[in-house]
Amino acid sequence: MSKDKEIDDLDRKILSILMRNSKKPFTEIAKELYVSGGTIHVRMKKLEDAGIVQGYNLNVNYEKLGYDIVSFLGIYLDKSSLYYDVARELAKIPEVVGAHYTTGVYSIFAKIICRDTTHLRDVLHDKIQPIKGIQRTETFISLEESIDRPLDILEED
Numbered sequence: 001m002s003k004d005k006e007i008d009d010l011d012r013k014i015l016s017i018l019m020r021n022s023k024k025p026f027t028e029i030a031k032e033l034y035v036s037g038g039t040i041h042v043r044m045k046k047l048e049d050a051g052i053v054q055g056y057n058l059n060v061n062y063e064k065l066g067y068d069i070v071s072f073l074g075i076y077l078d079k080s081s082l083y084y085d086v087a088r089e090l091a092k093i094p095e096v097v098g099a100h101y102t103t104g105v106y107s108i109f110a111k112i113i114c115r116d117t118t119h120l121r122d123v124l125h126d127k128i129q130p131i132k133g134i135q136r137t138e139t140f141i142s143l144e145e146s147i148d149r150p151l152d153i154l155e156e157d
Contacts, residue, residue, distance in 0.1 A: 006050050012153050014043055019150035022056055062113050069114040074106035074138040082133035089131045095123045
């Protein structure tokens, strides 16, 4: 069954609200959408069971915790068939917070968060570059994040 048939307009409204503020109580969402709190609970359970809602995350300002460097890493592989092996090894590195199998010049594009450039250099040199199957990498340091928002899933009439 396609995801569009699993959810309706009410589900999309609930998701949209929670994607902007996951701490908003179900009772407040229910009032905003003119339904009962139980309806929100049931709908959320349905969305979790369908695999649409896959968990809940806390959005943290890493810079305030001393992690000043956000970088992106383009990874060239010896062979694309090594993707899953390399991805498993990258998952073991705490500083790697995201990785995507991509088209284009890189096989993998990863997001890395580090305390400073020395920490980044150590992660690259000691943890990432020794992974079997990685041919070479190209690093991009983010100077500023301009946009970080959830996708607007509400369709306009």
